Structures are given as C-alpha cells and as structure tokens.
Amino acid sequence: MTLVDQHASTVGVTDACRTLGVSRATWYRRRDRHDDVASRLRSRSHPRRLSDAERAHVLEVLCSEEFIDRAPREIYAILLERGAYLCSVRTMYRILVEQKAVRERRPQRTHPENAVPRCCAKAPNQLWSWDITKLAGPARTWFSLYVVLDVFSRYVVTWLLARRESAYLATRLIEQALIDEGIDENQLTIHADRGSAMTSKSLAQLLADLRVERSHSRPRVSNDNPFSEAQFKTLKYCPDYPGQFADVDGGRAWCSSFFGW
Numbered sequence: 001m002t003l004v005d006q007h008a009s010t011v012g013v014t015d016a017c018r019t020l021g022v023s024r025a026t027w028y029r030r031r032d033r034h035d036d037v038a039s040r041l042r043s044r045s046h047p048r049r050l051s052d053a054e055r056a057h058v059l060e061v062l063c064s065e066e067f068i069d070r071a072p073r074e075i076y077a078i079l080l081e082r083g084a085y086l087c088s089v090r091t092m093y094r095i096l097v098e099q100k101a102v103r104e105r106r107p108q109r110t111h112p113e114n115a116v117p118r119c120c121a122k123a124p125n126q127l128w129s130w131d132i133t134k135l136a137g138p139a140r141t142w143f144s145l146y147v148v149l150d151v152f153s154r155y156v157v158t159w160l161l162a163r164r165e166s167a168y169l170a171t172r173l174i175e176q177a178l179i180d181e182g183i184d185e186n187q188l189t190i191h192a193d194r195g196s197a198m199t200s201k202s203l204a205q206l207l208a209d210l211r212v213e214r215s216h217s218r219p220r221v222s223n224d225n226p227f228s229e230a231q232f233k234t235l236k237y238c239p240d241y242p243g244q245f246a247d248v249d250g251g252r253a254w255c256s257s258f259f260g261w
Contacts, residue, residue, distance in 0.1 A: 001030055012047060050087060058086050059095050068105050072096070114218040119191050121152040125181055128157060129191045130174070130198075131228035132165055133236075135251055136244040143251050145235075146173055151191075151227050156259045157181065161252045167200030175206055185211035193217040193225045 004027050007016045017024045050058070061067060067075045072092035079086060086092075096102040121127035130148040137143050146160040146169065158177040162169055174190070190207065192198040194216050207214055217224030235241065235258060245251035 055095055063105050117215050117224055119189055119215050124150055124153050127151040127189050129227040133232045143248055148177055149227055149231055161255055167197045167202055170197040171202045171206055189213040189215055191215040194219055
C-alpha cells in the first residue's frame with residue numbers, strides 16, 4: 001500500500017495496483033480513511049495532461065487565421081494529414097471552453113449600449129413626443145395616423161391621417177408644426193421610437209438644420225415612448241371609437257372631432 005501511495009501520482013493508481021498485485025478497491029478504501037492522503041491525490045493532475053505551454057500552443061493554433069473558421073474536428077483531421085498531432089478533439093474543446101471561445105472564435109463586432117432616454121419638460125414646446133399608429137379601414141386596409149404630442153401639456157400639436165406610412169409625410173408634418181409653433185433653435189427636443197419614418201434621413205436632416213434635438217427609444221422597448229402610446233390607447237378606447245372606418249375621409253372627420261375634444 002505504501003508503494004502504491006508513492007507511485008500513484010506518477011504512473012497512475014491502476015498501473016501501480018496491477019504491478020504490485022494490490023486490489024484497487026482495498027487501496028481506495030484505505031485511502032478514504034486517511035484524509036491527508038486523499039486530499040493530496042485529488043489535487044494531483046493527470047500524468048498525461050498537457051503542460052501550460054502545450055495548451056497555449058494548441059489555443060494559438062485553434063485561433064490562428066488559418067483555422068479560426070473551422071471546427072476542432074476538422075482542424076484535427078487537417079493536422080493529421082500534415083503529420084502533426086497536438087491533442088485529441090475533446091482536449092481541443094476543453095481548452096476552448098476554458099477560454100470561452102467554443103462558440104465563436106472570430107472577433108465580433110460590438111454594438112454600443114443604448115442608454116435609457118432621459119427627457120424632461122418644464123414648460124410647453126420643450127419636449128414633443130410623436131408616433132404612428134394604424135387605424136382599420138375597409139377590406140383589410142389600414143390608415144396611418146401621425147400624432148405629435150406636447151409632453152408637458154399633453155396638447156396634440158399636429159396630426160395627420162394618411163393612406164400610408166411615409167418618411168416624406170412625417171418630415172413635412174413636423175416641419176409645418178415647427179413653423180406654426182414658432183420653435184427657436186435649441187429650444188425643443190423631439191422624442192420618438194425607432195421606426196423607419198422616425199429614423200429617416202430626411203427627418204434627421206430637417207431637425208439638424210433647425211437645431212432641434214432628437215431622442216429615440218431603445219430598440220424593441222415600447223416603454224420608452226409612453227406618452228404617445230398612452231394617447232393612442234385613449235383614442236382607441238374612446239366610447240364612440242368606431243373600430244373601423246369606411247374611408248380615409250371618414251377617419252379624418254372622426255379624428256378632427258376627437259382631437260378637438
């Protein structure tokens with residue numbers, strides 16, 4: 001038993017017991033009675049474990065420009081065809097798991113973190129919120145309702161009901177609203193979500209020329225534009241909301257009455 005204890009860390013328990021004619025079960029039972037021997041043997045590394053330098057070399061090969069797009073099993077086969085053997089396929093995966101590179105080893109493009117929008121309105125015409133919602137029309141058609149809301153007073157600055165959603169219509173609508181309200185440079189912030197009309201180049205250029213600050217919701221977060229969303233719910237849950245309009249003129253007549261109210 002003493003000889004097995006001495007040589008187990010170098011040749012392994014199985015080979016030591018077989019050579020010395022000792023039962024492995026007896027040796028394990030004796031080892032469990034001696035905590036100091038057990039802790040020492042548990043902390044040892046496998047005799048055939050790769051050294052730190054060898055593991056670093058394997059990782060360098062796996063992440064090299066030649067093999068960075070290939071799976072470890074494919075790399076293993078290519079190296080064998082060249083007469084080179086680094087380690088087993090399973091060991092390659094173990095090394096990649098340790099370096100958190102098992103899923104994607106290529107350098108990934110990082111996206112900036114989208115901060116929560118912080119907008120404050122202490123007086124009218126300091127912060128506007130706008131959005132587009134769909135109103136049902138005849139025969140499975142939909143009309144687009146553009147609404148610009150003053151956050152401080154909840155006053156509907158301007159609105160438009162059109163047959164389609166268009167960046168051109170949104171740009172002209174907001175441009176006319178800025179003229180009608182007499183907005184000065186660096187006075188107003190306009191908040192919206194990230195729809196195609198809200199992030200269009202024409203609207204962005206208009207607001208930049210007029211020195212109007214833009215604010216956008218985070219991607220796929222509807223809670224960042226709560227004022228417009230709440231206003232749309234008020235509109236669609238109104239007791240006399242018809243649910244469906246016969247034509248766009250009928251929708252405009254109803255919206256004119258609603259927004260006047």
